[in-house]
Amino acid sequence: MATIISNRRVAEGIYVMHAAGRFEAKAGQFFMVRGWESYPLLSRPLSVYDQDEQGVKFLYKVAGEGTELLSRMQAGEDVTLLGPLGNGFPAAAGRTALVGGGIGVAPLFYAARHLEQADLYLGYSVEVYEEYEFRSIGHPVTIDCGGRVLDLVDFDAYDTVFVCGPEPMLRAAQIKSAMSAGKAAVYVSLENRMACGIGACLVCSVGCENGRKKACSDGPVFRAEEVVLA
Amino acid sequence: MIETHLNTTCRIGGVTFKNPVVMASGTFGFGKEYGKLYDLSRLGGISGKGVTLHPRPGNPGIRVYETPSGMLNSVGLENPGIPAFLEEECAFWETLDTVRIVNLGGGTVQDYVEGARLIDEDSNRRQARGRRAVDMIELNISCPNVKAGGMAYGIKTCVAREVVREVRAATTLPLMVKLSPNAEDIADMAQMCEEEGAEAVSLINTLSGMKIDARKRRSVFDNLYAGLSGPAVKPVALRMVHQVCKRVTIPVVGMGGVSSAEDLIEFIMAGAEAVQIGTYNFVNWQAGADLVEGVERFMIEEGIADLNEIRGIL
Numbered sequence: 445m446a447t448i449i450s451n452r453r454v455a456e457g458i459y460v461m462h463a464a465g466r467f468e469a470k471a472g473q474f475f476m477v478r479g480w481e482s483y484p485l486l487s488r489p490l491s492v493y494d495q496d497e498q499g500v501k502f503l504y505k506v507a508g509e510g511t512e513l514l515s516r517m518q519a520g521e522d523v524t525l526l527g528p529l530g531n532g533f534p535a536a537a538g539r540t541a542l543v544g545g546g547i548g549v550a551p552l553f554y555a556a557r558h559l560e561q562a563d564l565y566l567g568y569s570v571e572v573y574e575e576y577e578f579r580s581i582g583h584p585v586t587i588d589c590g591g592r593v594l595d596l597v598d599f600d601a602y603d604t605v606f607v608c609g610p611e612p613m614l615r616a617a618q619i620k621s622a623m624s625a626g627k628a629a630v631y632v633s634l635e636n637r638m639a640c641g642i643g644a645c646l647v648c649s650v651g652c653e654n655g656r657k658k659a660c661s662d663g664p665v666f667r668a669e670e671v672v673l674a
Numbered sequence: 675m676i677e678t679h680l681n682t683t684c685r686i687g688g689v690t691f692k693n694p695v696v697m698a699s700g701t702f703g704f705g706k707e708y709g710k711l712y713d714l715s716r717l718g719g720i721s722g723k724g725v726t727l728h729p730r731p732g733n734p735g736i737r738v739y740e741t742p743s744g745m746l747n748s749v750g751l752e753n754p755g756i757p758a759f760l761e762e763e764c765a766f767w768e769t770l771d772t773v774r775i776v777n778l779g780g781g782t783v784q785d786y787v788e789g790a791r792l793i794d795e796d797s798n799r800r801q802a803r804g805r806r807a808v809d810m811i812e813l814n815i816s817c818p819n820v821k822a823g824g825m826a827y828g829i830k831t832c833v834a835r836e837v838v839r840e841v842r843a844a845t846t847l848p849l850m851v852k853l854s855p856n857a858e859d860i861a862d863m864a865q866m867c868e869e870e871g872a873e874a875v876s877l878i879n880t881l882s883g884m885k886i887d888a889r890k891r892r893s894v895f896d897n898l899y900a901g902l903s904g905p906a907v908k909p910v911a912l913r914m915v916h917q918v919c920k921r922v923t924i925p926v927v928g929m930g931g932v933s934s935a936e937d938l939i940e941f942i943m944a945g946a947e948a949v950q951i952g953t954y955n956f957v958n959w960q961a962g963a964d965l966v967e968g969v970e971r972f973m974i975e976e977g978i979a980d981l982n983e984i985r986g987i988l
Contacts, residue, residue: 485904485953509740637738638738640959643707645700647737647738674735
């Protein structure tokens with residue numbers, strides 16, 4: 445059990461929850477989160493937005509019944525957290541770009557905080573959120589609203605590119621990566637549906653070059669060229 | 675353990691389970707992941723992820739969809755194949771102090787038989803070295819997400835009989851047959867298993883279900899139908915377990931939506947020897963440990979010293 449320190453709305457349908465506890469999460473890892481007993485049945489996988497001495501933060505979007513319930517929770521109430529889970533982002537080498545689309549910007553904040561150099565590219569569809577927080581890290585931030593943020597990134601200008609966003613954006617990143625000069629190591633972070641979160645149930649399984657892998661325990665970050673997106 | 679004088683043991687096919695809490699196939703991997711979260715020796719047993727002779731990639735597309743009080747899954751028996759299972763997972767299984775059950779799936783009768791034979795041979799080799807990794811086979815003739823020859827074996831008793839008979843002949847390990855609630859007559863199916871020499875039956879597998887994305891005007895699942903599990907199916911499962919217990923004399927392992935110690939006790943009262951826990955593992959990652967403790971607490975509160983006092987009382 446983790447007690448909610450704060451749970452604030454930052455944009456239409458977008459919230460930041462701060463839950464108390466001592467965790468040693470790495471950027472790109474996630475927790476299975478639930479704020480209820482039995483229903484809805486499944487916990488929700490939420491990636492780590494930030495972590496401080498008080499606890500862990502989640503930047504999340506209300507997408508269904510579970511996240512709706514989470515959004516209505518108040519400071520002082522308890523959530524159940526299983527994690528940190530998954531492997532998170534690998535060590536970034538050289539010049540690095542962090543590219544997020546929609547709620548996919550969430551894991552990039554904690555990643556950016558731990559990089560000496562990184563260029564952030566954040567794409568939003570309707571409303572920009574957490575801009576001040578992202579800018580306060582101190583790295584260059586490029587923001588796009590309503591367009592295709594990926595088009596603003598020159599992969600060849602980087603050694604490492606991390607991309608997190610909806611699946612069409614990840615597929616576009618794969619194509620862009622394949623068509624670039626190939627200098628950059630491009631990684632994508634998947635947002636698959638999960639049940640157990642720890643690698644036991646195989647509902648989040650993804651096709652990879654060497655057979656199936658689990659988005660939860662083998663990922664959620666994969667090399668762009670290794671994963672087959674449907 | 676709360677009290678040591680409580681008798682929670684069960685016996686199936688000559689194998690003793692320390693308690694009736696068995697993890698259900700497909701929800702627990704081969705135990706490694708949950709073994710990092712709690713002590714698996716607390717459990718009565720583990721039924722591993724279903725394995726088939728040849729590796730299977732499983733189904734494409736979305737594999738899970740939450741429903742009111744339940745979930746639909748369409749994993750489609752993704753597994754590394756029996757040779758890889760024996761090679762890579764059984765060393766871990768050798769170390770476990772709980773009953774280890776291989777869940778055997780297949781596409782053709784030949785695949786089932788060859789798979790059973792490989793498991794049997796491996797078991798004999800280990801035993802010759804004084805080791806053991808597998809205590810029992812759970813024959814899965816009922817996966818709703820995999821079809822063989824246009825029809826799952828679990829529907830018609832006459833079709834299933836051949837698989838059970840052939841697999842029975844191919845292994846000396848205790849054999850438990852996992853039945854489908856989609857069977858034409860599940861009690862007939864159970865009786866057939868008893869006639870063919872199975873030591874036990876387990877039920878229910880998932881109920882065949884469907885979800886349509888109304889906005890996209892198509893099924894959520896590439897495979898069209900998917901398997902429903904969770905609390906939503908419990909009343910149906912309990913009724914079927916009760917019916918089967920009335921029909922057969924071999925032990926019955928009940929499952930379907932168990933989410934509390936009282937749920938589990940209901941299955942025992944319906945006549946089940948042991949109970950499997952599936953979807954609840956996703957609700958509560960320490961489901962197994964909690965239920966073992968919960969059953970003991972229930973027994974103390976109700977003044978029950980031995981589960982046999984309440985087994986099959988209805």
